[in-house]
Amino acid sequence: MKRATQSTAILIAACLGFAALLLQTPAAMGEVPPNATFWLITCGLAMLAVQSIRRLARLDGRRVYGMLTAALFGVWVIYFWQLLVVAFEVPRVLLPPPSLIAQSLASHWPTLWGDFVQTVLKAVLIGWALGSGLGFAVAVAIDRMPFLQRGLLPLASLTSTIPLVAVAPIAVMWFGFEWQSKAAVVVLMTFFPMLVSTLAGLKASGKLERELMYSYAASYGRTLLALRLPAALPFMFGALKVNATLALIGAIVAEFFGSPTSGLGFRISTEAARMNMPLVWGAIVVAAVTGSVAYAVLVQLERRAAFWHPSVRES
Numbered sequence: 001m002k003r004a005t006q007s008t009a010i011l012i013a014a015c016l017g018f019a020a021l022l023l024q025t026p027a028a029m030g031e032v033p034p035n036a037t038f039w040l041i042t043c044g045l046a047m048l049a050v051q052s053i054r055r056l057a058r059l060d061g062r063r064v065y066g067m068l069t070a071a072l073f074g075v076w077v078i079y080f081w082q083l084l085v086v087a088f089e090v091p092r093v094l095l096p097p098p099s100l101i102a103q104s105l106a107s108h109w110p111t112l113w114g115d116f117v118q119t120v121l122k123a124v125l126i127g128w129a130l131g132s133g134l135g136f137a138v139a140v141a142i143d144r145m146p147f148l149q150r151g152l153l154p155l156a157s158l159t160s161t162i163p164l165v166a167v168a169p170i171a172v173m174w175f176g177f178e179w180q181s182k183a184a185v186v187v188l189m190t191f192f193p194m195l196v197s198t199l200a201g202l203k204a205s206g207k208l209e210r211e212l213m214y215s216y217a218a219s220y221g222r223t224l225l226a227l228r229l230p231a232a233l234p235f236m237f238g239a240l241k242v243n244a245t246l247a248l249i250g251a252i253v254a255e256f257f258g259s260p261t262s263g264l265g266f267r268i269s270t271e272a273a274r275m276n277m278p279l280v281w282g283a284i285v286v287a288a289v290t291g292s293v294a295y296a297v298l299v300q301l302e303r304r305a306a307f308w309h310p311s312v313r314e315s
Helices: 001-021 036-057 063-089 098-107 109-144 148-162 163-173 179-202 209-213 221-255 264-273 277-305
Strands: none
Touching: 001 036, 001 063, 001 148, 001 163, 036 063, 098 109, 098 277, 109 148, 109 179, 109 221, 109 264, 109 277, 148 179, 163 179, 163 221, 179 221, 209 221, 221 264, 264 277
């Protein structure tokens, strides 16, 4: 195992070093047209990159290897993106190279930070918390009083079928152009997934466990806290992870229909109209990284809160 790890590390280091050298050639920098030798070397490097990822993925025993595999795959995707876009002279309007996107991120970071605060820390975070909390509360109410299921559940399912492009302008008319209208759209998008997942989770506890709580004359609240909610945690965390991405998408799209002078959706729409595609891709990178970090944080919270569940132990 140790020898396999060392050989894999040597292969990865050699591939990355060779890739760095190839990136400094005139063809990779766009100074001269690429020739047959350049393409032959690029194909060989691509095969070595695939082999390095496969060998790293085969290493077992530590969770860090999975993270390193994903990171290495991302590095190679960005590398070949840079290499091929420059070599084929792809217009920047269609697809800018990662180096240009990084430059745009660095030069416009104060602007993108303001967009991040407006979209994520206000609209997304508040809307996600309110929508998920409301879905949880309604699910518990339906579980406690089953007659509500006939009235509330159809109405809740109706909210999931409303098109986002239709409700976003209405929310702007009701709540104004600030973050409150975007948070309202996020609440509408995150309510139903949390409701359905919590209802399914509350029914996931075993029949024997419920009968044991009943034999001890446990109240509904006691049974809920001691048995049913712990059993529902994997379902609830699944909804929270789905809602994290839905909230980000909903807030960004809602900003297309009316926004103040900040926000990731506002930045994407206005800069795309100006053909400033590196800044557009910079805003996309900020949104993608935010969604990935939010998902990773929720995964770690799930591992600590529901560590006993088989679905968490086996992952």
